[in-house]
Amino acid sequence: MKRIINVVGARPNFMKVAPIMEEMGKYPMLDPLLVHTGQHYDALMSKVFFEDLGMPKPDIFLGIGSGSHAEQTARIMVEFEKVCLEKKPDLVLVVGDVNSTMACTITAKKMGIRVAHVEAGLRSRDMEMPEEINRLCTDVLSDFLFTTDILADKNLVAEGISKDKIFFVGNVMIDTLIKHKERASHLTILQEWGLAAGDYAVLTLHRPSNVDQKEVLEEILEALAQISTEIPIIFPIHPRTSKMISDFQLDHFLSKCLPVRGIWLTDPLGYLEFLHLNINARMVLTDSGGLQEETTYLGIPCVTLRHNTERPVTCELGTNFLVGNKKADILKVAEQILCGTARAGCIPEKWDGQASERIVRILMEKI
Numbered sequence: 510m511k512r513i514i515n516v517v518g519a520r521p522n523f524m525k526v527a528p529i530m531e532e533m534g535k536y537p538m539l540d541p542l543l544v545h546t547g548q549h550y551d552a553l554m555s556k557v558f559f560e561d562l563g564m565p566k567p568d569i570f571l572g573i574g575s576g577s578h579a580e581q582t583a584r585i586m587v588e589f590e591k592v593c594l595e596k597k598p599d600l601v602l603v604v605g606d607v608n609s610t611m612a613c614t615i616t617a618k619k620m621g622i623r624v625a626h627v628e629a630g631l632r633s634r635d636m637e638m639p640e641e642i643n644r645l646c647t648d649v650l651s652d653f654l655f656t657t658d659i660l661a662d663k664n665l666v667a668e669g670i671s672k673d674k675i676f677f678v679g680n681v682m683i684d685t686l687i688k689h690k691e692r693a694s695h696l697t698i699l700q701e702w703g704l705a706a707g708d709y710a711v712l713t714l715h716r717p718s719n720v721d722q723k724e725v726l727e728e729i730l731e732a733l734a735q736i737s738t739e740i741p742i743i744f745p746i747h748p749r750t751s752k753m754i755s756d757f758q759l760d761h762f763l764s765k766c767l768p769v770r771g772i773w774l775t776d777p778l779g780y781l782e783f784l785h786l787n788i789n790a791r792m793v794l795t796d797s798g799g800l801q802e803e804t805t806y807l808g809i810p811c812v813t814l815r816h817n818t819e820r821p822v823t824c825e826l827g828t829n830f831l832v833g834n835k836k837a838d839i840l841k842v843a844e845q846i847l848c849g850t851a852r853a854g855c856i857p858e859k860w861d862g863q864a865s866e867r868i869v870r871i872l873m874e875k876i
């Protein structure tokens with residue numbers, strides 16, 4: 510038996526680990542465990558995803574919660590070390606680029622445990638992003654680096670990582686999307702909200718670089734308010750953004766009930782509800798990483814409110830447009846999309862629903 514600890518911590522981890530755990534369950538020789546660090550803890554940021562994705566309850570919950578980067582990372586390391594001492598895994602599998610990803614990687618490696626990183630090799634080249642630091646540390650330490658795209662392989666090789674550790678397997682988040690798309694398409698939220706497919710935009714916003722300074726956040730909200738005079742924008746709000754909007758007294762940009770036009774605030778949504786909204790949206794506006802990939806797969810135009818992306822394939826092949834956070838730039842691209850003149854995209858190689866199968870097959874051979 511080979512014991513593998515799979516780590517989740519924050520919202521974008523759940524849909525990546527779900528298909529891998531499911532695939533591991535098919536191999537009697539594997540003993541997969543799920544550890545949830547508790548980096549995200551609100552029911553709407555965590556529990557609802559386990560329900561929507563049909564994921565098993567975590568075997569171990571560390572209950573770390575929020576804090577500064579150092580506090581959060583350190584607390585995860587202290588608690589995760591105890592788990593590794595007790596469970597003695599043959600491998601620790603981490604996904605993405607959140608603090609839990611890096612903290613568990615460092616802990617495992619220092620205990621002589623091998624690490625697999627799923628979604629390796631993505632680079633924004635922006636060292637002000639905490640996630641970029643997490644990606645670099647995780648990749649340099651990992652023994653198995655599973656990539657979503659050939660550009661990521663090139664990044665890793667350029668950083669001196671040996672080719673025999675790198676495996677181009679595709680995108681596990683797209684595995685989950687493909688599995689749940691049909692179910693999500695049958696939900697009735699749009700009907701309940703009186704919205705028709707293609708008649709609204711969806712917004713997510715949570716990066717510190719966009720929401721932690723009043724002038725930046727205000728300029729973004731001004732641009733969005735202008736777009737929303739043409740098409741209503743649905744805004745499931747992240748707890749960090751909610752707090753900042755209230756601290757900066759910018760609430761007047763938002764509406765608490767569904768307007769014909771305007772920015773409509775909702776609580777964070779579960780995986781299926783959010784996918785339902787995406788599938789039917791005219792466009793998505795976001796500063797998320799994963800949404801750039803999901804919209805590329807779905808062929809929905811995506812306006813990314815960032816100056817750089819660790820996922821350039823979504824701009825080169827997909828429907829993603831990188832616009833930064835200046836009002837004129839956001840409006841220009843949104844206008845092109847609303848007029849129907851924005852370019853269409855195609856789906857990157859191996860984003861085909863089989864990434865998890867490839868990953869587990871490789872692990873079965875190598876560990």
Ligand code: UD1
Nearest residue numbers: 519520521548549550551554575576607608639640748749
């Ligand atoms: C984290 C990840 C980011 C990811 C994002 C998705 C890092 C460095 N950042 O950022 O890469 O895109 O998750 O959401 O790992 N909070 C709650 N309830 C929760 C979780 C957080 O209220 O369940 C609040 C707390 O006030 C907290 C703040 O949100 O201080 C930020 O949470 P945190 O986990 O530190 O970072 P995110 O911005 O969510």
